[in-house]
Amino acid sequence: MFKIVKREELVPSSVILHEIHAPRVAQKTRPGQFVIVKATETGERIPLTMADTDPVAGTVTIIFMVVGKSTALFASLQEGEGYADLIGPLGRATDIEKVGHVVCIGGGTGIAVLHPIARAMKEAGNRLTVILGARSADFMILKDRMSALADTFISVSDDGSTGKKGFVTDALQETLALGKPELVVAIGPVPMMKAVSEMTRPDGIHTLVSLNPIMIDGTGMCGGCRVSVGDKVKFACVDGPEFDGHAVDFDGLSQRLSAYKEEEQAAMEIHRC
Numbered sequence: 001m002f003k004i005v006k007r008e009e010l011v012p013s014s015v016i017l018h019e020i021h022a023p024r025v026a027q028k029t030r031p032g033q034f035v036i037v038k039a040t041e042t043g044e045r046i047p048l049t050m051a052d053t054d055p056v057a058g059t060v061t062i063i064f065m066v067v068g069k070s071t072a073l074f075a076s077l078q079e080g081e082g083y084a085d086l087i088g089p090l091g092r093a094t095d096i097e098k099v100g101h102v103v104c105i106g107g108g109t110g111i112a113v114l115h116p117i118a119r120a121m122k123e124a125g126n127r128l129t130v131i132l133g134a135r136s137a138d139f140m141i142l143k144d145r146m147s148a149l150a151d152t153f154i155s156v157s158d159d160g161s162t163g164k165k166g167f168v169t170d171a172l173q174e175t176l177a178l179g180k181p182e183l184v185v186a187i188g189p190v191p192m193m194k195a196v197s198e199m200t201r202p203d204g205i206h207t208l209v210s211l212n213p214i215m216i217d218g219t220g221m222c223g224g225c226r227v228s229v230g231d232k233v234k235f236a237c238v239d240g241p242e243f244d245g246h247a248v249d250f251d252g253l254s255q256r257l258s259a260y261k262e263e264e265q266a267a268m269e270i271h272r273c
C-alpha cells in the first residue's frame, strides 16, 4: 500500500491534494513526469502528473479534481489510508534549460502540473512570467507558491473574484505585446492549450503543452493514449506527456477524451448509490 501522509481539500469536496509515501518514485522523478495510481487492486488506472516530490521525506504529491467514479474514490481516501498501486515515474521529463524569458500558463488543476516545471525553469536561471487562470478565487490553487517563483505574476478568473476578470489568453496577449518570449509552457484544459498555441503560432514562439489523454498501461503497449502530433501518431505515456503545441491535433484529442462520457456518467451514478 502507498500510504497517504497528508490530505488537504484545496477546494472543498472538489480539488484534493494527497502527499503519498513512495520513496523510490520520489527519488527518481523529474519535472513533467507522471504516475499511474489505483485506489484498489481492481480499480481504474488513473494517470496524474506530480505537483511536487520530496526525495528526503520520500513522498510525491498529486492534486486532482473529482470528475468521476475513480477520482471520487481517491477523494474518499484519508490520511493513514493509501493507494493499492502507484507506478512511476512515467513519461519523458521536461527539457529544462536556460533559454531566457519563459511564460508559464496554468489553468485549473493544470496549475499543479505546471508547478515543478516552473520551479525548475526558474532554478535554471530563466526570467519567469507566470499566468494562472481559474473559474473563480475558490479554484485558484497554489497561487502563493506560483507567485513566489515568478518575476511577473498575473492571475485571471472567469468571474473576476481573483486577479483580473478574463482568460489566460487575455493576459498572454498583454505579455506578448511587451516582447517575444523564448518559450511558452501551457498546461490546463484542452481548449485553453489550443487557444494559447494558436496565439503563439504566428510569431513561431516555441510552445509546450502537457497532454492527459486516456491511459491504460502507461508503457506504450496498449495505444490508449495515442495522439496526433504533426503527421505522426504519438503515445503520450512514452513520447510525452509534453508536445509541441503547434503540432498537436487538439480536436482529435477532445473527441477521444469524451469517447467514454456515457460510461463514466453511468459508473458515477452506480458509485453514488
Ligand code: FES
Binding pocket: 214, 215, 216, 217, 218, 219, 220, 221, 222, 223, 224, 225, 226, 235, 236, 237, 238
Ligand atoms: Fe497505453 Fe500509452 S497508456 S500506450
